[in-house]
Amino acid sequence: MKMDKINYIGTRDKNIKATASEAILKGICSDGGLFIPEKFPKPDKSLEELSKLGYCDLAYEILKLYLTDFTEDELRFCINNAYDEKFDTPEIAPVAEKGGVSILELFHGRTIAFKDMALSILPYLMKTAAKKNGMDKEIVILTATSGDTGKAALEGFADVEGIKIIVFFPEDGVSPVQKLQMTTQEGKNTCVVGIKGNFDDAQTAVKTIFTDNGLCCELEKKGFVFSSANSINIGRLVPQIVYYFQAYLRMADHGVITIGDEINVVVPTGNFGNILAGYFANKMGLPVKTFICASNENNVLFDFFSTGTYNKNRPFNVTNSPSMDILVSSNLERLLAVAAGQEKCRSLMESLNKTGEYSLDLSDTNIKGEWATQAETNAAIKEMFEKCGYVLDTHTAVAYSAYKKYLAETGDRTKTVIVATASPYKFTKDVLSAIDGKYASMDFFPLMDELEKISGVEIPSPIKGIENREIRHKTVIEKDGIKAFVKDYLTK
Template sequence: MLTQKGENTAVVGIYGNFDDAQTGVKNIFNDKEMKEKLAGAGFQFSSANSINIGRLVPQIAYYVYAYLRLMEAGEIQENEQINVVVPTGNFGNILAAYYAKEMGIPIARFICASNENKVLYDFFRTGCYDRNRDFRLTNSPSMDILISSNLERLIYKIAGNDAEKNRNFMEQLGAEGKYEITEEMKEKLREFYGNYANEEETAQTIRQVYEETGYVLDTHTAVGKAVYEKYKKDTQDNTKTVIASTASPFKFTRSVMTAIDKKYEDMEDFQLVDELSELAKIPVPQAIEEIRTAEIRHNTTAQVSQMAETVMKILGI
């Protein structure tokens, strides 16, 4: 993000992990005094990540589109059920699939794929959500999350749309780092399956898929593929399944290329980009090409405790 364009854009690097930054954003959103100051200056906060349900709404269309494409290709018949596999940490994209089913798309199982930060796997296995564990840095960093914000929306649903009950669970999470749902609520999660892939399994999946098909998976989609194989082994379920491909391999070039062959380990970043383009037989995305010569435009950093102050400074308030 150091080269992010736009004269009205400011980028701030936060010391910590995704959970730290997202919690800081939520705290800012809940700061009533700050909200009043912003309103007085003509500003209002919003979020582009899945804290904002506006992020989930267009994602619902992914699953409608996928279902229609399968019908068009003759892979399924009208009203035939499918499964979906979604690699996720913040639980947004898979919740969008759940909403798609609520709107009428016949989805049988939601297969929730986690990396080594497997808090969601443990939740679907036990009914206990517990973030009191070591945070792991992995090669699928968009899933390096221990506080899955959008799970709260699913909890609200299976709690009978009871806002007070939902609030109690979230307060437990904030105070104790964990909560456990009731047996009745667990029954309502029977259509969900959770599992995870470790770093070795993720790399092996990237390599195997490339060798067998020539297709280059990114690290996150590879987690989804690895978990799907575990699902099939566990359940013997051969229902037609959609695996959500959630990122470009060009965003994680080093991890992808070294998974395919260790000979790439010593290559420089942009050399790896060119090698990936040749392997995948697709052009380097324009956004990546532009980074080669882009100037550094942003170098602001802040501690989590300084986030609100930094925002106010940027806005001149």
């Protein structure tokens, strides 16, 4: 069957067009918008046929529909090099049946968080795209992180020829493990910078750099071109679609559902990229009844899906689920463009930039918002552990708590998968303190041994002994110094 060619268009201007490889290299549109596929393709294999495939072959069947200017050999090379022994299970993304729900475990990669699912393949996609487009300049990956993207991007791009990577993270807004994962990163092409601010500050500054034509032109003359490893890059988002098919097919394997049944999906999210990938899978025909968008106390997304008004003008809360401590959900822009069109999306983004808010009724979508307080998150960890001995990380616990609220409010007994976004070992102290208050006064790293004991899950090798590794990146800057830092770093 001949594949339809898929191009990419801007969220704010449908006349901005790019092939898949061009969109991956650019990362963001010239007007600040994001790339979206001009249409949603349908798999040329049935769900029954897809259910017989391992993760790499499943990934090929999905990615070939979106990355249509990549050859089969190029795609398979990227996929097979991404999803290999870097993951600690051949299933790559296994599904566990625990506490009456299915749990899609996306933390079996090198950085023990879901960002590995896309950032293991993005470097290969980007290098292939650069070659395909005759790119002769050094690619500079600029990344803002709320904790997990940074390490996963660093791990993927470390020592990749022709690429530099600069990661900005909130100095006081990540867990001890997340911080050490980044500051101990090896690789001569890596640069990690703490900022005195939050994730939104870093993300806004990075997006501004991409649309700073003067700076881009100046650095291009010096041989550099910017791209992104954040989920604003379509090359990050598209690979995430695969694991929603994986979740559905494994639930069928386990006899939880019969192929053709609808499921519900609960996703803990701050930047909206993870849940958006599931929405795209649904647009391709994956049978999903309802997406439950789970927020922590930074519940701007809950308010949006409940009231139709998105308002970032509110206190920023630092929680024990730091990867969701976000008030500006960049990927929501893609949903706005798909649902309301480019002209409306452009207007809404202008309103957000000017006033910090906008309104749009999306009640006709199958996305519903729920949220959990930190106390409810801790209670969810304790409940799941006491019920079946399974330990949730703080972000996945937000999703579990949100699911319980949704169930109580709706009585909807549709079989449900919760997307587990990180290993509990990334948040050891918070997790154990939720299970038993006696752990709250103990030091973070010795508690890893205790978590290993009570969970029966070994400390993941990528973080075993991480507290003893050499700190290689010590720079901390003011939040308004990001642009100047980038320029100085590349021209020194």
